[in-house]
Amino acid sequence: MDLGKDLVAASATPLVLAILAEGESYGYAIIKRVSELSGGHLHWTDGMLYPVLHRLERNGFVAAKWGSSESGRRRKYYRLTKEGRTHLEAERKRWQIVDETLHRIWLKACHA
């Protein structure tokens, strides 16, 4: 199912932060994790993840450092910072409000 551009963009920040909360990771692994978690429903254009990561880095929510991959290529690893953790918590609350609100109205809609 197509989620639409805006919804994908809006959910990108909390998703990436939450995945990084599980531990340090890199672009390709994050994409794979997203697809795994969503059961393949949430599909990102791979390249678009990187501007998001760079924005989070600029905001200080994640920190990046260059390491190397198994094949020896240079790879950029991202990890969550303290500010990132705080921001993730705030995001989680916001999404919970949206989620609960929708949930209630949908329950009603089903019973009506």
Added chain:
Amino acid sequence: MSAGPDHASLEAQIGQWRAYLRRRRAITGPDVEELETHLRDQVGALTQAGLAEDEAFLVAVKRMGSLDALSREFAREHSDRLWKQLVIAPDGDAAPETVTRTEALVVFALAVAAALAVKMPVLFGLTLERDAAFYARNTSLFVLPFLTGYFVWKRRMDPRHCVWLAVPFIAAAAVVNTFPFTRGPQQVVSHTEVLSAVHLPIALWLVVGIAYLRGRWLEGAGRMDFVRFSGELFIYYALIALGGGVLTGFTMTMFAAIGLKPDWIARDWLIPCGAAGAVIVGSWLVEAKQNVIENMAPVLTRLFTPLFTIVLLVFLATMAWTGHPIDIQRNVLILFDLLLAVVVGLVLFSASARDPEAPPNLFDGLQLLLIVSALVVDALALAAIASRISEFGFTPNRVAALGENLILLVSLAWSAWLYAAFLRGRGPFRALEAWQTAYLPVYATWAALVVLLFPPIFGYA
């Protein structure tokens, strides 16, 4: 994992993809590397799942997203990158860092050498205050040999093959310093001495051009490149000079604040050494940035062509309306020389930025109008001068100014003719470009003649 012809073609495909990505201004080197690692991870995972390498590559590229959309996203996140362009690194993959570092060192050394060359004569007791004439005659010789040296190095010319490039400099140094210029009782410099000082840089600029173009000097396209270089250098130099002025001002006032008057630092060191070194540094910046930003000279040309045209037309209209003739004073000929030189510059730089294949447009008409009105103004000035030239007599200044006027007049008149033919669809724009580039050595030759012949002809007065 397979390694064979298939793998080699994968590497080639990734290389091509990387090259496309590199051309995007918003995506920098480290980003490209990050994205490439991602692409390779994706290809690796897909081949392990059973896809052939070329199929895997196609799928991975598709998943990465279109390059346009991608670079738009990067540009949104890194809008500064569209501005910050002073990356002094050559394009391409060949060991850029060491090359740029070596170049920076060479440029620095040459700039320091030029700055020291300005101070060298002090060791022989020649100071800027007492021997202004000496410094005026030799200004270009302090700087241009080093600039030529930079291009000899930069273009990787075999130094043994371009020893002859030194000949004009040595000859010029010998001529301007051995001529027995005779100054009047109240003169600091003689007339022919001033003429030499003004014309020598123009003549020697040709030598710089020959080094800059490394054998492409005979091609019109090559000469046009040198014109572009000269225009950009002029602009960079003006900017560096502005910065230098600010630096000098701060130096003076800061030391004044602690009760010292360091006039001599600015006068004897900061300004002369900075002015010499800035030529080399400015040239280096033009070289480094020529691919990076839009050239400024053509932009300024676009801005000022209409304005100059309006001023000239209003001037002509006012003259016709009021009936005031041109008042012939001592320097009026020089004024009109400068006007023609500016117009030649405007025509040259707009030609340098024009696509020769494009059809005539409004701006071309404007150019023609500019040239014609400049020619009319100049003709009026010449007519006024001609009627009284016998009265004034032939001083070296007047002959030089008259000669320059004729040279510029010929250049512009023929340009106007070619422009008119182009606008009527009777000739290609290339003819105009070819005429202007072919004419460039005439300026340098005339300048050389003034330096070499005028002092002896006019008795070194």
